[in-house]
Amino acid sequence: MQIIIEKCKGCGACVLDCPQDAIRLVKRKAVIGPACSECGACLKVCPEEALFSEDAPVPGAVTCEACPIQCRIKEGYTGACQRFMNRGGTLERTIALKTYEEVKHLTGPDWKPAIRQPLITGIGAGTTYPDCKPAPHIVQSKVDGVDVVTVVTEAPLSYSGIKLKIDTDVTIGKEGAPVFFRRKQVGHLTTEEYGSKILSLGGVNLLTGDGGLSLARLISDIANRKRAKLRIDHGSRIEVQVGHRPVIDGKIDDVMRVGCGSATLGLFAGLFNEVADEVIVLDSHLTGLMSEHSSGLYVGARPSGVRLRFKQSTPGRYFGDHGKGWGGTSIIEPRDVIESVDMNVARAGMKILITETTGRKAVMMKVGKRGDLKEIPMPSDASRAVADLADTCQESRVSAVYCGGSGGSARAGVARYPIKLTRAVHAMKARLTIGGAPTFVLPGGGINFMVDVEKVMQGAFTWVPTPATVCPIEYTMTLEDYLEMGGHEEAIKPFG
Ligand code: SF4
Ligand code: SF4
Numbered sequence: 001m002q003i004i005i006e007k008c009k010g011c012g013a014c015v016l017d018c019p020q021d022a023i024r025l026v027k028r029k030a031v032i033g034p035a036c037s038e039c040g041a042c043l044k045v046c047p048e049e050a051l052f053s054e055d056a057p058v059p060g061a062v063t064c065e066a067c068p069i070q071c072r073i074k075e076g077y078t079g080a081c082q083r084f085m086n087r088g089g090t091l092e093r094t095i096a097l098k099t100y101e102e103v104k105h106l107t108g109p110d111w112k113p114a115i116r117q118p119l120i121t122g123i124g125a126g127t128t129y130p131d132c133k134p135a136p137h138i139v140q141s142k143v144d145g146v147d148v149v150t151v152v153t154e155a156p157l158s159y160s161g162i163k164l165k166i167d168t169d170v171t172i173g174k175e176g177a178p179v180f181f182r183r184k185q186v187g188h189l190t191t192e193e194y195g196s197k198i199l200s201l202g203g204v205n206l207l208t209g210d211g212g213l214s215l216a217r218l219i220s221d222i223a224n225r226k227r228a229k230l231r232i233d234h235g236s237r238i239e240v241q242v243g244h245r246p247v248i249d250g251k252i253d254d255v256m257r258v259g260c261g262s263a264t265l266g267l268f269a270g271l272f273n274e275v276a277d278e279v280i281v282l283d284s285h286l287t288g289l290m291s292e293h294s295s296g297l298y299v300g301a302r303p304s305g306v307r308l309r310f311k312q313s314t315p316g317r318y319f320g321d322h323g324k325g326w327g328g329t330s331i332i333e334p335r336d337v338i339e340s341v342d343m344n345v346a347r348a349g350m351k352i353l354i355t356e357t358t359g360r361k362a363v364m365m366k367v368g369k370r371g372d373l374k375e376i377p378m379p380s381d382a383s384r385a386v387a388d389l390a391d392t393c394q395e396s397r398v399s400a401v402y403c404g405g406s407g408g409s410a411r412a413g414v415a416r417y418p419i420k421l422t423r424a425v426h427a428m429k430a431r432l433t434i435g436g437a438p439t440f441v442l443p444g445g446g447i448n449f450m451v452d453v454e455k456v457m458q459g460a461f462t463w464v465p466t467p468a469t470v471c472p473i474e475y476t477m478t479l480e481d482y483l484e485m486g487g488h489e490e491a492i493k494p495f496g
Helices: 014-017 041-045 100-107 212-223 261-272 296-300 381-393 409-413 418-426 480-484
Strands: 022-027 029-032 083-085 090-093 137-143 146-157 159-166 178-181 184-193 197-204 228-232 238-240 276-283 285-289 307-308 309-316 317-320 339-342 351-356 362-367 373-376 398-405 429-432 449-451 462-464 467-477
Touching: 014 041, 137 276, 146 398, 146 480, 159 184, 159 212, 159 238, 159 467, 178 212, 184 212, 197 212, 212 398, 212 462, 212 467, 261 276, 261 285, 261 296, 261 317, 261 381, 276 307, 285 307, 307 381, 309 467, 351 381, 362 381, 398 467, 409 418, 418 429, 418 467, 429 449, 467 480
Parallel strands: 276 351
Antiparallel strands: 022 029, 083 090, 137 146, 146 467, 159 197, 159 398, 178 184, 178 228, 184 197, 228 238, 276 285, 285 317, 307 339, 309 317, 351 362, 362 373, 398 449, 429 467, 462 467
């Protein structure tokens, strides 16, 4: 990495973001040290554009090809991720491969087979109120020769909500945008997760707000796989139903993308390279350019002189943008993604395939003598390649996890020492299930869990106008552990 001294203003942005601690400021000018592995992080953050990288080989450095950054690592130094070190001209992992035996003290114990499944579920159990009374059903039986107890209730949970996963590459709104149901805010649009958009609905603050009653009903309806219509502020109107395809602005979205533009090239470069000279995979996250991408180089794609209008992340991978165009970008006319074609490199007659990651839309362009672009009919081999891409995509669907906090007063109905119950759940001595479905219990304090609603019987979720959602809960443990936590021994009934 080189510095243009006159441009450097000594702001220190590169110093903060260099993963190698390779830059320091000397008399308010950046100075690059020998640990630099040419990762390019400083280039991305320098507001003055005072840094540049030369393609020339770095003496004594080995190029790491374990990720798109392709660090050039000098003898005795690591790459930007600190995972690889150049030792005597060979790249070695800085952490040795570990067997399970070496990490199992960290992973924690497994559930004992005897307590994996509840004896009965909480579905239809009813609730006891106040919570200090024993739970409505506490049953005991022998499983695998072990005395096992299951305690069930239907707990009203004010700390509850639902995370909706909507498989789509369509832009539905800005991250963080409020989500409305019948004019009341019920949540917000949160992160994108690979081929999906995530909505977070509910939570105690919205449940106790002025739209709380309809929100409690909405959460239990969605968890029970009923259809709901939502609106994203300054974004789309969507219809969601768990297990079904999403309807976005009146249109059913039927396929989810196979991956981002870069991943698509990683999967299909071999096929694409046989049908076009250059391939652009349009995507709002990463748009891929085959001739520069490592998968394109691997399959022998030649330089094409095509420059894209998006900002480069790493070679062949360009940050997209968001909009109503191809691949969820702002590109409505596919040729507009091409900023220029350098005819010193390109060849007249060269074919450029532009496709979405779903293969839903694709065009073929031909490069003219002056670098002009003309759309041509899609050749049959290219059509087949795009169809192969489309066939690899999964169907779009809506799925959901219900999130609840069951660490509150309802624990008193289970045992006299609620802290012991909480500890037992985290120590995998008491198994928490929801309608028989396995849960993921979040680490840290309390009992915060997530459950896939499709694994819970339809209709098992209800709501009460406190407002709260109501969900079946089961705790299953050995009799010995139950008594140790102050379980309600007098309320135990035999199972069956
Ligand atoms: S290229 Fe990477 S390692 Fe080198 S100075 Fe810049 S940020 Fe640091
Ligand atoms: S895997 Fe690590 S060392 Fe290798 S190129 Fe990527 S960031 Fe650099």
